[in-house]
Amino acid sequence: MIDCTVSDSLVLPEPWKGTYEDIGSLAMVLRSASIAMIRSEKYCGVGISILSDRVRVYDNASADWGKPKKIELYELVGQPTWIAPFTVSFKCPLRGDIRCGDVIELPEGLYSGAASIVMANTTAPSVIAKNSTTFTGKFLVKSVRHIGSYLTADGDAWVTVFEAYAENWARV
Template sequence: MRYYRIEIDGGKTVFTSYLNGQNIRGALQVELDIPIAAFHSPGNAGAFVKVWGIPLSMISQAKDLNFKTIKVYGGFKPGLPLASLAAKQAGLLVQGYISQSFGNWQGTDMSLDLIISPGVPPAEGGPAIQPKNISLNWKKGQNASDAIKAALTTGYPGMTVKVNLNGNLVAPEDSPGIYGGVKAFAEYLFGASKSIINRPDYQGVQISMDGNTINVTDQPNTKVKDIAFVDLIGQPTWIEPFTIAFKCAMRADITLSDPVRMPKTLIKNTAQAQSSLINQSAAQQGTFLITSVHHYGNFRQHDAYSWVTEFNAIATNVQGTT
């Protein structure tokens, strides 16, 4: 069964579809649009949650939710048709703070719209991710890890900075710079790292955020996660060289920099086969590295595409791809 749980202000306000081991038949209608991407990516944008059927008192006080912390959980809970997978795949989709909250009242319908931003809310003394100058002092021959950590720690003193980078990512020359925010900084590092380590399967430096932590990495996570055939919604598709997009039933157990193994195809390519379709289908196998995640759902919409997670992933076994 589809599952969501929305916790606001440390759990002082909760919306959920599952309680005490039971699915709630009368759970409120919820819509989700939650992109998870590195800051250099065009897909990095604020998450959106809409809750229908709330009381008038909550609409009138919607502004009181501004700058409150929020956690959104989602996926599936036990119940046909995904009972065997649900417990392992449901979990935290996004956390951050509510940068804007507003209520709507049209006819007999009342709803609450929440715009979610990464980081710690300013009301708690944390530095929201907003444009500010970041100064980078990357010396020739210096590994990027030390220079990047120093730049982000100075720019965002209230945040924890975790850096895990390839040891070969070394500046070929002095590369100082001042960047007007974390997005501009992330775009520079992504391009510079791809030019230094020029391999088609190299993902480049990725800067992302998880709560109060800024993560900087170009390394895959260690555990490869298998994508079962029954996990997939529709057909994986090549969207650019070495990169595929695929949809699964909504899940929280796969995130940025996770390696995943696609299921083996039933199609076998032979010398007699001349179809480009067969070539492409056969190539969508092996291990891929997740570069972006997008959760979106409409809780009471009936079709399978209405409670899903879409992934973009780059091939790590590039032989055979075109």
């Protein structure tokens, strides 16, 4: 099955024929051609992801910003980090429900639950900083990597690493 959600503005003026050795070559041509057609600084181009049950073709112009997948504060392993302009990286315990092209929302504020009880009588800024997130808001997932270390019980050994574009840059 092919799941294709791209901008309606991507229309070729004439038929376009091509033969590609692999899906990666096709993906590079599609990304370059779509960026040339849209001509917007915020447009990321067409991306292709091969999933277990389908091939997903997507771009940031067709992202569903109204229904983000929420990342809870307790799900983050460490703090989200800027890795490039408007691009953030963060880790969670293994997640199979978030894929390239999905919109996610990073949590706001401080921890709730057991961690908040410990913090109730603490005013040290360093303690508060450790229990809140650096970045909040909506992001468009651009890459997903699952990392596992066989026979390791450490919580950091079985994680999913995400890279995502900030909404204020990726929203076309």
